[in-house]
Each structure stands twice: as C-alpha cells, then as structure tokens.
Amino acid sequence: xxxxxxxxxxxxxxxxxxxxxxxxxxxxxxxxxxxxxxxxxxxxxxxxxxxxxxxxxxxxxxxxxxxxxxxxxxxxxxxxxxxxxxxxxxxxxxxxxxxxxxxxxxxxxxxxxxxxxxxxxxxxxxxxxxxxxxxxxxxxxxxxxxxxxxxxxxxxxxxxxxxxxxxxxxxxxxxxxxxxxxxxxxxxxxxxxxxxxxxxxxxxxxxxxxxxxxxxxxxxxxxxxxxxxxxxxxxxxxxxxxx
Numbered sequence: 001x002x003x004x005x006x007x008x009x010x011x012x013x014x015x016x017x018x019x020x021x022x023x024x025x026x027x028x029x030x031x032x033x034x035x036x037x038x039x040x041x042x043x044x045x046x047x048x049x050x051x052x053x054x055x056x057x058x059x060x061x062x063x064x065x066x067x068x069x070x071x072x073x074x075x076x077x078x079x080x081x082x083x084x085x086x087x088x089x090x091x092x093x094x095x096x097x098x099x100x101x102x103x104x105x106x107x108x109x110x111x112x113x114x115x116x117x118x119x120x121x122x123x124x125x126x127x128x129x130x131x132x133x134x135x136x137x138x139x140x141x142x143x144x145x146x147x148x149x150x151x152x153x154x155x156x157x158x159x160x161x162x163x164x165x166x167x168x169x170x171x172x173x174x175x176x177x178x179x180x181x182x183x184x185x186x187x188x189x190x191x192x193x194x195x196x197x198x199x200x201x202x203x204x205x206x207x208x209x210x211x212x213x214x215x216x217x218x219x220x221x222x223x224x225x226x227x228x229x230x231x232x233x234x235x236x237x238x239x240x241x242x243x
Contacts, residue, residue, distance in 0.1 A: 008064035015142020031068035079150035093120040100196035108139025109227035115143035171209035185241035
C-alpha cells in the first residue's frame, strides 16, 4: 500500500515538498496569498517543483479539503516484514507499532506524534487498520510523508522480527500492573506498541511484549485516546531514556 497520489492542504503540501515527494503543486485561482501559502510556493521554487494555477472547481473535484492547494506526490516505497530484519537501524532507534488503529484521523495523529519524537519507522497492520489516505496525511501534518512505514500482515510476527533485530518491545496497556514511572524504559532499540481504542492490544501482541506499562490516570476518566497516550509515553518515558 503506497501513499496517496494527491495530498491536500498547505501544511501537508509543504511537507510533501520538504520530503522530496512532490511532483507538482496546484493552486486555486484567486487563492489568498497567506504566509502559509507563500511558504509553500517558496519551498516549491527552491525545490524546483512545478506550480500550476487551476480553477477551484478542479481542486474541488479531487474530493479533498484542499484549502486552495494540492500536490501530486510520488508513491512511497512499499515496506513489509522483510525490511524489519534488514533495515539499518541505529543503536538506540525507536519504532512505533500500531496494533489495529482503524480511523485515518487517529493514524495521522499517531504518525505526527511518532515523527516528532524522532521515530525511525512506523509499523501498522495491512488488514483491519487505517490505510494511508489524504485524510490521514493531512491529520499527520505531513508526517506520514517523512516516516518510513511498514505495513505487515501479522503484528506478532513483526514483533518477533524486531526482537531478533535487537529491539525491546514495550506495550502500552491500560491493564498493565506497573505504570510507566514504576519501570525504567529499556535501553537500546525500543519498539513501542499501541493498541486500538477500546480493545487495546491483542492477546498475541501482549504475549510478545517484554514489558507492559500504563499511563497513570489521576482523574475520573478511565483512558486517553491512542494518539494522546502515545504522546505521553513517548515524551515522558521513552524519549528521556534516549539521552
């Protein structure tokens, strides 16, 4: 599964240019030259990306929430389970694994958090999981255009490959006994696994984890959504251990 051929919105288009993925930028006639759009046009000029002015009707026909600008992008290279064994990971690299996130908005939000934390690769399921769509790319603020992304048929088997590559697998689970402040984050390579909201990690995925941790909840709500939980654990638990 490759990334979409079109991305929409000024932030996503800007990141497509920065990632070297943009082939052509299309701007609606009469689009207001805001600072954000001027930044897109300047980036396109520096990168030698062609800019075309088209009718707003043409952009509307793409079916995207474009805000006056879209970009045609090069397809991403497919990554799968084999790359988990052969990828040239660094000694302290972080991989984020999403076990059954089905909403494109949640996929995008999680990818944005993962990329901001310096994640080396995102791993998701092929089936019963959100595909990379223009909606997901926009929700990621373009992060999905930067992140290497492996889509695999079997998450437990993918975790086995990561463990063979020297990763410690940490699962985020509401049912975990210790919270993240009661167990130190493993050193070296870490794969952080986040499950779907409601169902959490599947049994086989839980069994593959070297460590299960939870986010301490002090209020009345029982849980956070997946991308917020991911952000908390990455920036308060995993990232500090990388220093």
